[in-house]
Amino acid sequence: MNMHIGILKKGDEILSITKEFIAVRRKNHEVDLIPLIDDPKFGLRVDTTKIVTIGFGENEISVETEDGDIITNF
Numbered sequence: 001m002n003m004h005i006g007i008l009k010k011g012d013e014i015l016s017i018t019k020e021f022i023a024v025r026r027k028n029h030e031v032d033l034i035p036l037i038d039d040p041k042f043g044l045r046v047d048t049t050k051i052v053t054i055g056f057g058e059n060e061i062s063v064e065t066e067d068g069d070i071i072t073n074f
Contacts, residue, residue: 003044007034030055 008014011027022034031054035047062072 005044005046007032007046 005022007022007024009027013025015023015025015031017023019036019038021036024032024034026032033052033054035050037045037047039045060072062070064070
């Protein structure tokens, strides 16, 4: 069985792969931590609801709620 995980865009590179996540350095030098789920029914899949982007900023963390609100912590 072959598996294809299509998460890269032109200019991206893989930094690390573990059984929990794939770390992708994007072309703009930000890093996405893409979580993997081992689903008993469907096998390995990407958890698109919990992707974390590490980017440029002033040491703050922003989270978008389900309602579209942005919560920022310093």
